[in-house]
Amino acid sequence: MNIINYISIIVIPLVILIIAFRGLKEKISVFDIFIKGATDGLEITLKIFPTLVGLFVAIGMLRSSGILEFITELISPILVMLRFPAEIVPLALLRPISGSASMAIATEIIKQSGVDSFIGILAAVIMGSTETTLYTIAVYSSSVKIKNTRGVIFAALAADLTGIIVSLLIVNLVPVLFLPFSP
Amino acid sequence: MLNILWPIFIIISIIYAFISGNIANINNSIFESTESAINVTITLLGMTCLWSGIMEIASKTKIIDFFAKVLHPVIRFLFPNINSDSKSYDNIMMNIIANILGLGNAATPLGLKAMNELQKENKNKDVLSDNMMMLIVLNTASLQIIPTTIIALRSSLGSSNPTMIIFPVWVSTICAAIVGIIFTKIIIKYTRN
Numbered sequence: 403m404n405i406i407n408y409i410s411i412i413v414i415p416l417v418i419l420i421i422a423f424r425g426l427k428e429k430i431s432v433f434d435i436f437i438k439g440a441t442d443g444l445e446i447t448l449k450i451f452p453t454l455v456g457l458f459v460a461i462g463m464l465r466s467s468g469i470l471e472f473i474t475e476l477i478s479p480i481l482v483m484l485r486f487p488a489e490i491v492p493l494a495l496l497r498p499i500s501g502s503a504s505m506a507i508a509t510e511i512i513k514q515s516g517v518d519s520f521i522g523i524l525a526a527v528i529m530g531s532t533e534t535t536l537y538t539i540a541v542y543s544s545s546v547k548i549k550n551t552r553g554v555i556f557a558a559l560a561a562d563l564t565g566i567i568v569s570l571l572i573v574n575l576v577p578v579l580f581l582p583f584s585p
Numbered sequence: 586m587l588n589i590l591w592p593i594f595i596i597i598s599i600i601y602a603f604i605s606g607n608i609a610n611i612n613n614s615i616f617e618s619t620e621s622a623i624n625v626t627i628t629l630l631g632m633t634c635l636w637s638g639i640m641e642i643a644s645k646t647k648i649i650d651f652f653a654k655v656l657h658p659v660i661r662f663l664f665p666n667i668n669s670d671s672k673s674y675d676n677i678m679m680n681i682i683a684n685i686l687g688l689g690n691a692a693t694p695l696g697l698k699a700m701n702e703l704q705k706e707n708k709n710k711d712v713l714s715d716n717m718m719m720l721i722v723l724n725t726a727s728l729q730i731i732p733t734t735i736i737a738l739r740s741s742l743g744s745s746n747p748t749m750i751i752f753p754v755w756v757s758t759i760c761a762a763i764v765g766i767i768f769t770k771i772i773i774k775y776t777r778n
Contacts, residue, residue: 553772
């Protein structure tokens with residue numbers, strides 16, 4: 403655990419160190435080039451701001467209206483019939499839509515079920531192996547003013563679904579591979 | 586995509602809130618959401634400027650040539666029609682490296698920079714190019730070696746072995762990425778004019 407903590411702390415400074423060092427050694431005008439790149443960064447961020455406002459308002463409405471809970475209740479019985487744990491359903495539904503909301507839900511699930519329980523580990527593995535698909539597609543596309551996304555969302559959702567199903571299968575094997583679950 | 590999803594999200598939320606009596610929550614959420622969009626943008630602004638600048642330096646050094654050589658076969662497979670001398674090639678490569686190293690704060694800025702370069706080469710500016718689609722799917726796949734955020738969460742909640750999830754996460758991520766890449770290749774093939 404300490405080693406992994408340490409690696410995650412040093413990796414960013416290390417990357418910057420190597421690049422600054424190589425720049426100096428190869429005698430390029432490091433700071434001028436940095437400023438040129440950073441100016442591009444300014445433009446890119448300003449371009450995605452309207453997308454973020456639009457997206458956050460719509461997702462905020464979905465969350466605060468209570469409709470997500472309603473949909474969860476509606477489809478839970480089907481998923482449970484397919485032996486998908488009911489506790490995980492809200493997380494699976496929210497994961498592609500909202501990063502902060504799914505993190506909050508995952509934390510809640512892990513707290514309630516126990517961090518080393520089957521459900522607790524499953525929630526963690528799902529969070530670790532999936533991304534906020536809708537946000538990524540919207541931000542990437544709108545940063546260059548794309549209107550037609552050619553169905554890329556289906557590929558991304560197929561990946562998310564696979565991530566969730568494989569997480570479920572692999573976490574079932576955890577007691578065989580590692581330790582038994584704690585209650 | 587969002588031309589359909591966005592109004593649907595809003596309409597079903599507001600109608601449901603009226604029916605269930607949650608309309609006050611919706612009203613509050615509108616103000617909170619615009620505020621959090623500002624907060625996210627400010628954080629992103631600093632990070633994007635920093636990493637765009639750092640990346641610009643890296644692209645002028647020999648570091649980039651080294652990684653270009655190492656990652657060439659992978660990038661050739663994922664992005665078959667990309668020119669290896671182009672700026673977009675460097676940006677895609679740096680984005681993939683940032684993702685794998687778990688530099689979440691750097692990966693998005695570098696990905697957006699790659700999109701910018703890919704758009705310059707794009708023939709139809711309104712439609713995602715093949716390479717853009719692949720880049721987006723790779724970025725939705727969460728390809729990191731160490732899932733640091735979730736390990737930190739497990740540790741803070743008192744897990745007896747917080748890093749135990751690393752191996753299950755790898756298996757699950759790799760399967761998800763493979764399915765994502767296959768689907769993208771299929772969709773690219775059938776939506777090309």
